[in-house]
Amino acid sequence: MSARTLTNVVNDQTVALNALIYGYAGHSLVTPQHALQQIWWTEERINEKVTPDFITSRLRPNEREWLHRPVGFGDLTDDTYIEWILEKARRLFLILAEIGESDRIFAVVERAWDDADLPLQMEDIEKLSLANRRDDQANARFYHTQFSFLLRVLREGVHIDYAPNEEIPLEYVMELPPAVSLQHWSRVHLPKKPNEVYVRRKFSLGTPDSPDAYVDDYLMDVESAKMVGHDHIAPVWASYTAKGTGFTLTNFVGQHTLKTFIDHRKPLQYQRVPKPQRRYLVLNWLHCLADAVATLHQSGFCHSGIRPSNIIIDERNNIAFSDIASLETFQRDKKPDPMDAYVYGAPEAHISTAPSEPDTPAPAPNIGTVRKPSSASKTSAGSSNSSGSQRQKLTKTPTSDFSGFNFGFRKGKKPVKPRSRIHDSEQADMFSLGCVFLELVTFMLKKKPHEFIKHRSSKQKINAGGKNSRVDSSYHANLERVESWMKVIEDAALAEKEDAFRAMPYIMNLIRGMLSRNPNMRPTARDARDRLLDILLNYTSIPDVHCGAHKHDIGVATSSNSGSDRASTISSLRPSSVSTMSTMSTISTASSDADTIRFSTTSSNMRVSSILNSYTDRSTLSGISELDDDDASTYTVGRSTPAPIDMSYESPRRAPQPPTPPVSPRSPKSPASPDLDRSPSPSSSTATYKIKPWNKPFLLLP
Known part of the structure; x- marks a missing residue:
């Protein structure tokens, strides 16, 4: 490839495309150099962004005068509007500024809303009258935008139920443990804390027929595990649910x-x-x-x-x-042997449940039956009809689709028996x-x-x-x-x-x-x-x-x-x-x-x-x-x-x-x-x- 052709290929547009496709930004399509950092709207970043200068720059001159007035319910607090925004509603103001509705922050403060009320439901967003003025899609944009700035960070001992569109503040650690036979548990860390590694376990909370079948068991088992604290039992550091799945984090890696x-x-x-x-x-x-x-x-x-x-x-x-094996939730993500x-x-x-004397000899193990050789009778085509090696015949049930057709490549899965205790x-x-x-x-x-x-x-x-x-x-x-x-x-x-x-x-x-x-x-x-x-x-x-x-x-x-x-x-x-x-x-x-x-x-x-x-x-x-x-x-x-x-x-x-x-x-x-x-x-x-x-x-x- 000539230098001119390479120049035509590797330019600002192709580098940007490379970053978009592979998640990297670099000097060529072949050797990406720098990983793109994910932007997390952490508390520190919100505080750095939403300052008095930022607030005034997003309001009209006549609206800026209201910032230093006492809030509408002044009999309960002495805060001014700007004090309320800086102390309690930074994220709400950032969301309104993102959708171009910064002036509606006054309606938010008058309702005594703060960042702890996020995420807001659609019926609450409609009370701000965003879509009644010039944008009939403002309510929907507020609803979806809030999840980009809402970041509920996991802490020790906390359980969080994340909304479907909510960002989960975790990043993967691209390292594998030396023991390849460890369970397939991913390793994660919190935003901006790459040295604090946690092991994340994932549990299904239900079945296709009953999506919430295991929710109560999951919550109960997680609480039980948190109560039995010991240095030599991997602790449940935090837990959360998201999109119908339960997760636990442990700091024992x-x-x-x-x-x-x-x-x-x-x-x-x-x-x-x-x-x-x-x-x-x-x-x-x-x-x-x-x-x-x-x-x-x-x-x-x-x-x-x-x-x-x-x-x-x-x-x-x-x-x-x-984990504690008697807590059934912690056995669902394993591949037991x-x-x-x-x-x-x-x-x-x-052994059988019948009582035995202490001096009785060792009980016999669960020994399978001896496999008897089958007498195979071959057909004219030379195929064996042995019961031990016979292939499954193609069968067709009288239905209008292929759901009941067995091609003979796999056997039906047996239902999982409940664990005997x-x-x-x-x-x-x-x-x-x-x-x-x-x-x-x-x-x-x-x-x-x-x-x-x-x-x-x-x-x-x-x-x-x-x-x-x-x-x-x-x-x-x-x-x-x-x-x-x-x-x-x-x-x-x-x-x-x-x-x-x-x-x-x-x-x-x-x-x-x-x-x-x-x-x-x-x-x-x-x-x-x-x-x-x-x-x-x-x-x-x-x-x-x-x-x-x-x-x-x-x-x-x-x-x-x-x-x-x-x-x-x-x-x-x-x-x-x-x-x-x-x-x-x-x-x-x-x-x-x-x-x-x-x-x-x-x-x-x-x-x-x-x-x-x-x-x-x-x-x-x-x-x-x-x-x-x-x-x-x-x-x-x-x-x-x-x-x-x-x-x-x-x-x-x-x-x-x-x-x-x-x-x-x-x-x-x-x-x-x-x-x-x-x-x-x-x-x-x-x-x-x-x-x-x-x-x-x-x-x-x-």
Whole structure:
């Protein structure tokens, strides 16, 4: 291409066309240089634009005299017209100036309207008499123009219902997380704040037949998620609805799921941590996840989806659950793996509802039927009529269109079955958490994840959620193989010289209890959390335990003489020498005694009973019973006025009214196994385990 031809192509008009088509402005059609910045009418920009000089320049000389007069309802305020405009109606004046009706600002002020009244409805706009003078389309232009200048910015804890034409002040972040298997959640930031990144999730609020079918569920689940605040549960920073879709924003930006983090084996962010600190990082994760689950259970929720794919890790190696799986709204935007749920599910979720004895052998998994070879009889054309490989025949229903014609390329979609919640319980959460703990410990000892899967897998066909597999790698169906792997981990820990591995035998005993086949023999989340804290402080030199103060506990007495202070004051817990196994048993007993904490009537108002009561018409908390008589002396559940929710909403919105029947926020618990009598038990009730004494030199830092 000659220089003259290139000059004819690349000129001001083609550059402008390039910017219009591609969103860029540059020197050529091939190499755009500068991205066009979107104009956001933020509060700061409005204040810079609408000044006294700007206001006077848009009015006639005789109209400017009115600016310094008191407003028409002077008995209620001493403001002048210009003071009212500058303090309360800058956006309204800018809209009127944009459509050439600046003088109608006086009618706006006389009606005491301000920017908080935006967006105005058409019947209110007609009261300004814009179209009665010289432009019959002025009312419509005002209605559509207001959305360009109306910018309701999202803030922490706020829910906004955006109008269909309203601008949503969010910009996309064109970056992908390192883990490609993360859910397809977009990353956004607020206007002029590119460094404050949020993850946005999108939820459908209905079906084609019923567009508002899930609105109440969405609002209720978002409120519930905001009430359960914990550092290791990704928070709902803000939420909004727009065009029939619900959205949530969280400021916990995951770079990996725990699954991809472990499969990667050497994540870059993990390699940046000094080697001695990596072991403490993983041990801290164990305690933090247990503390998060304890907070959920204290708030009356079961997680119901604890598995590595539902746990995320950010670029600073902070770990958190991506959401609360028992809140159904947060499962609609995911692509769940039914096999994943089967692998990490508790044994009681995959057996019949008939009661079984604690000493019964491991239940058989959901094994599919063996596929029988079919005897194919071929036609004269040579096609097989086998039931297993036969193609669908073309069929035609007697209709006037092609809606009932099946071309044989795809099968009809089966209706989605509602999620069963019959096995959702705190005990099931503890089993799944034990599986996660074992995979974290395996990663800590640099064992390959596929070796663990191969070790625990058994050759039997299974069908989970429509997915078939020739091997069963689930935990609940292979507890004996899992136990032998734990022995491998213990032997590998004994060969290590680092201080962090000294706690491994005690952590393994805790995991054995969590993986108990009998749900009533598993420790509670608080038991597991407190035992982990004891292990870390007594058998390692870990410099800091992130959730050691248990600041997320709900309604815990804070008296200086209370036994719970023992868990809060970490520095006073560290012993001067390493205890023996018998001493460890005494400490665990004392820890269990310290766990009996009374909930006062005042603090019980902090419970989420007002939210949980609204779930009575749903199966989320089915099977929840009232507290037993033995527990009634320890916990006092308040059913009076609930605590105020720190949450604000912007119109137009009306929160759903919760139903009146109350529901106990406690999950079902067997009366035969109170918290104080719980002790870790192996997967087989007849087996016993001994912890090998540590024979390595150990230096305990002060």
